[in-house]
Amino acid sequence: MSNYSVIGKPIQRIDGYEKVTGAAKFTTDIRLSGMLWGKMLRSPHPHAKILNIDTSKAKKLPGVKAVITSADTLHIKYSNWRRYPHLMDETPLAEDKVRYIGEPVAAVAAIDEDIAEEALGLIEVDYEVLPAVFDPLEAIKDGAPQIHEGPTVKNNISEARHFEFGDVDEAFKKCDRVREDTFYLHPVSHAFLEPTNSVASWDLNGRLTIWTSTQTPYFIQTLLAMVLGIKEGNIRVIKPHVGGGFGGKMELFSDQYCAARLSMLTGKPVKIELDREEVFIATRRRHPMYYTLKTGYMKDGTLVAKEAKVYTDGGAYNAMGPTSLYLSGFFQIFPYTIPNYRYDGFHIYTNKNPSSAMRGFGGPQAEFTCDSQIDMIADDLGMDPAEIRLKNGMKPGHVIPGLAKVGSCGFEECVKKAMESTKWKEKKGKLPMGRGIGMGCYGFMSGGVFNWIDSPYAYSAAYIRMNVDCTVDVYIGSAEIGQGSDTVAAQIAAEVLGVPMEDVKVIRGDTDSCPPDLGAWGSRQTLMTGNAVKMAAEEIKKQLIEVTASLMVPNVVYDFDIKDGRVFIKDRPERGIELAEVVKTAVRAREGQALFGRGIYTPHGKGMVSPAYSFGAQVAEVEVDLETGKVNMIQVTTAHDCGQVINKLGVEGQLEGAFVMGQGYALSENLITDEGKVLNPSLIDYKLMRAPDIPDNFTSLMVETHEPEGPFGAKEAGEGLTNPNAGCIANTIFDAVGVRIKDMPITPEKILKALDEKKKKEGK
Amino acid sequence: MKKILNVTINGTPYEIAIKPKTTLVEVLRNELNLTGTKRSCNAGGCSSCSVLVDGKVVNSCSVLALQVDGKEVTTIEGIADGAKLHPLQQAFLEHGAYQCGYCTPGMIIAGKALLDENPNPTKQEVKEAIAGNLCRCTGYVRIVDAILATAKKLQEEAK
Incomplete structure (x- = not known):
């Protein structure tokens, strides 16, 4: 066991006191003197030409300070795809046409919320309604309405992804058996509790400050600068506490732009807070996908070849869709080794709100289909599905040709631990009708290598200042959004510098004082920001050791270390100096300058996806009510390999939260639309899991490996855990009642219908 | 008016x-x-x-x-007594019963209302008591644990 002081311990989070007392400030809590309230006018049509917008009546309403339309913008197309301009397809406000219900058309700033709302009703927009298309399989047909024009879009396909390795066609010929299954994955909403919202304030020096609920302060700064036509350095993005993001707050949105633009026009701070209906209809959602999976295998369960074809419902704009599409194809071959693989994915525009990144980033769709099919293969062969998983599971050092190299990998141990803990062998296939046990597995990236935003900066950076009283200030640009990343950063600094957690302060969420960082997405903060923090802390550690060496003048063969407030000779731990003494001497020796360290991290030579991969296995038990079709979760066990655990309390919390989110994905959540209109845009009608729905028992098992690329050997624990849940639950339901649902979500109605069909087939 | x-x-x-x-x-x-x-x-x-x-x-x-x-x-x-946290707040800290923190005030209020009325709830009663409170981050597990642990602690203190 490693001898750490704070790493790996169940540490209380550094933002706890604020959060349990209600003192924590979120963007929704920001009120500025003289602040105006902004509101967005949205399209009522899924597809329509804008013939004319008349804002004159709205502007005359007393209390209204400004009204903007696309005429007040620079008409710049933007998105996170700065490096790939052909994918940048959004404008701050609709230009010549609208492409989904809820698309922003105009915005108003007024002295109070009611007046702003009233003004929206006075804006007259003449639309010419166009034929619309809502299903990606319809949208790709010749003659379908064309949602975007432009040389790179044909049949509404904005991006196609293809990868292939091995000799797929030949390999299929050699397989004992081949099976092909089709699946449908439905759209779900991030449903973060803090609505998308911002307060922007333009000052007389020509600088803009925006408080906003975001996962990516740097993206907001960069893209706002681009669409407003001002310098990045003149924009200060402040990210207060964020009430959840899950991928739904990692892009620049129209309301952020409008708050800024309205503030520039009025000279007053402007607040725009989306109401819950707007959050549901006009922010992002997880991609619906039509998935066809063909897999060839041998009688002994060896997987030989796989072909996946995906048509994804991208909604009206690309958003992060091309990456979700890419990663869905990539994670389709996780965590099992497939020597021959072909993937074709198509990102298709439809007249619905844009699909984008959501926790798992294409992974939940991939693992649901992959793991459902693994169980079907096991059923075909009369094998234990866990054995197939073990037989084909990835191992350390696994190479995916042209795409990735896996470093540490505890997959096998995860499966074994989960089986042992749940008495798998005793239960699988042996439980009474209505009760079942099932497994789902996953692997996930520990930070993406993607730089769509075209940042010239390091992916992550940290500055650390050590003060004369041994307090440590850590400046990071990464985004704490509830996942506990600030605490992880503080732990890493505390461990390296040998100070207690309470002496570390994390200064974050402010582009004026913190270094740029690509933000919270792709499960990147522990590994990438963590490495930057470690490097910065080690730079200070080096300085402290130099001073100690000059004070103690030991034999040069000795090395020093710092731990628990002392600097000492590693091989002679009794010989050392108090850290406080060393720090004071160091500061004095440097003419009073505080100690300063800088750290950066950018992945180099790590393949096309990630520097490292997490792995895991999950086993669930359910009871299915044969009369109502309701699925009751009894227990869930997840064994997760996140390398060296940094904060046990944090990892367990992520495992539990991710499962329940996945449970909702599998069983109840569904953003239902009809002709492009969302039918359930409220937290009452959109069915999230509630406390009585969760499993009675949760077990989290840590499988610790050492990841050479991670700080102290750590990997991700935020997103990968979302990937196995739906497949695991589907497999569990199959074990319980013998029906296989491939069309998500797995509602009681579908289970009952399948049970009826099964009975008819069996002639009962 | x-x-x-x-x-x-x-x-x-x-x-x-x-x-x-x-x-x-x-x-x-x-x-x-x-x-x-x-x-x-x-x-x-x-x-x-x-x-x-x-x-x-x-x-x-x-x-x-x-x-x-x-x-x-x-x-x-x-809820707190000056700088001294309410036992529920303390339990939420110790159990890691929050992540983003947006639902936390509502959860603590719901937990307090429950414990004021029913000082010794079962796990199921705790789940029912917070059934109206959505949390998108934690999966409720630690919130339920924290409320149960507080009940136990308050019961012991009352003895």
């Missing part, structure tokens, strides 16, 4: 002039800057805005402020 609201919030009496349609959550957040009470769905669907009115838990987005005239309201800011 504004109306006068007289209400005691966290032990302090207030006299406030408000529009009649103003909801309690709007008074708390916009008039009194008690922003610990969160607004999320504004339709009674998530209970992020839970407060106690005369000891009973209510969604403050679904109550007109004038309906609490003459009553006592307790918000998350009034």
